Every structure is written in C-alpha cells, then in structure tokens.
Amino acid sequence: MSANRGRSIAARDAQIRRELEPDVGPLDDDADCDAGPCTESAVFAVPAPEGGEARYCPYHVAWFRQQNPEIWERLEAAPERVLDEDPNDFATVGNRFVALADAPETLADDTLVRVALLVNGQALYESEEPDEAETVDYVAVNRRLDVTASAKVPVEKAGEWLRGNRRKYGWLAVEDDVVRALHGDRDAPVGGDGQ
Ligand SMILES: [Zn+2]
Structure with missing residues (x-):
C-alpha cells in the first residue's frame, strides 16, 4: 500500500513536471493565440517568461521575439531533436509594429x-x-x-x-x-x- 502510494506520488510529480515544462515548438492543433483578445490561430508555442508556455499566432511570435531576445536566442540554439524547424519561420511582422x-x-x-x-x-x-x-x-x-x-x-x-x-x-x-x-x-x- 505504501509502495502504491509512493508510485502514485512519483507519477503525480512526473505529471506536474510535464505540465510545468514548456512544450515549445510548432503547433498542429487549432488553438487560439494567447495574446489577449487576438483572434488568430496559434502556430508556435514559446517558453513564457513567467513559466509554462504561450501559444502565439505568427505576429505575436514576432512580437515575443522582439520582447524576449535572450529566450529567443536559446530557442534558435535548441538542438534539432528538440525543435526541428527554425522558429523564425513562424514569426511574421507584416504590416504591423512589433514595438x-x-x-x-x-x-x-x-x-x-x-x-x-x-x-x-x-x-x-x-x-x-x-x-x-x-x-x-x-x-x-x-x-x-x-x-x-x-x-x-x-x-x-x-x-x-x-x-x-x-x-x-x-x-x-x-x-x-x-x-x-x-x-x-x-x-x-x-x-x-x-x-
Ligand atoms: Zn496573436
């Protein structure tokens, strides 16, 4: 019984770790962009400075890149097995201001x-x-x-x-x-x- 309990705590801890670790990279599912009331679809998840991840549309990926240059540098340096595409491909400034x-x-x-x-x-x-x-x-x-x-x-x-x-x-x-x-x-x- 105590062994079961130990396992369930370990499983729960693993679950919590998975939830807290940013799940960064291109998104396939049709999620809404996390930037306030933005109504565009999210295409890429970035590590949020406050923890976890944020899912952004192409413009808000570009905005995030501008706001968080250190985090972006780490993203660009991520090994291919972690991120097999260039994160810059997901950022689109278009006819908008990013700052x-x-x-x-x-x-x-x-x-x-x-x-x-x-x-x-x-x-x-x-x-x-x-x-x-x-x-x-x-x-x-x-x-x-x-x-x-x-x-x-x-x-x-x-x-x-x-x-x-x-x-x-x-x-x-x-x-x-x-x-x-x-x-x-x-x-x-x-x-x-x-x-
Ligand atoms: Zn957006």
Whole structure:
C-alpha cells in the first residue's frame, strides 16, 4: 500500500513536471493565440517568461521575439531533436509594429501623439490638444501609417474611452505618461492632482 502510494506520488510529480515544462515548438492543433483578445490561430508555442508556455499566432511570435531576445536566442540554439524547424519561420511582422518605439512619436505634423501598441500590431495615437469642439481624435495606424480606425471622443470621456480600448484590445505596450494619466489604473502611480 505504501509502495502504491509512493508510485502514485512519483507519477503525480512526473505529471506536474510535464505540465510545468514548456512544450515549445510548432503547433498542429487549432488553438487560439494567447495574446489577449487576438483572434488568430496559434502556430508556435514559446517558453513564457513567467513559466509554462504561450501559444502565439505568427505576429505575436514576432512580437515575443522582439520582447524576449535572450529566450529567443536559446530557442534558435535548441538542438534539432528538440525543435526541428527554425522558429523564425513562424514569426511574421507584416504590416504591423512589433514595438511601441517602432511607431513614430507623433503623426500629422505633430498634432497626434503616440499612445499605445494595440494587440493587432497597430499603433494608437491621440490628438495632443482637444479641438474647438472639445473633442479628442484617436487614430490607429499600421506600419505604413495608413489609418485603420479612428474615433472622436469628448475630452471629458477620453480617459474612459482609453480604458475601454485597453480592455478591448489588450494593449501590448503603452506610453508611461498615458498610464499615469489613466488615473485609477492599478499599474499607475497615483498622481497628486488626479481626482
Ligand atoms: Zn496573436
């Protein structure tokens, strides 16, 4: 009985180890990409920095590569028996930004300032000053700087709109001052002048 118990504990430990060890490499099954609300199919599993693995579509593989160069180097150096294909073959940047800093800081003669990198690889901008009608323009652009989406938001609703956009699109990166401006966000240092 104690031997059985010992075996079952060993089996359970092996199971836990398997679950914790990242199962990295190309994916055959049709899984959803793990990057927030991304709706593309995952093609490759990477070792997640926080442990386990993350399954990403081609764009988010490229984004991961940009974010985690050391992990990516180890992936590239993996022996063939572990990973029999070049992980770079699974990364596609396309017409998207893979880092917030890749997008210009300003657009449209400096009237629009960079805010965030959306989960779809497009960069979000907002007008630096509200217009006469007290509205703020929001614009998303792809890597060619084509406008792919836009909105006009009353200035008093701008924070709420940004928080909603962040919830919906799961921003990959955001400007520090925008985080601070989104008063009430748990990531934000609480400013003295926010109400
Ligand atoms: Zn994705």
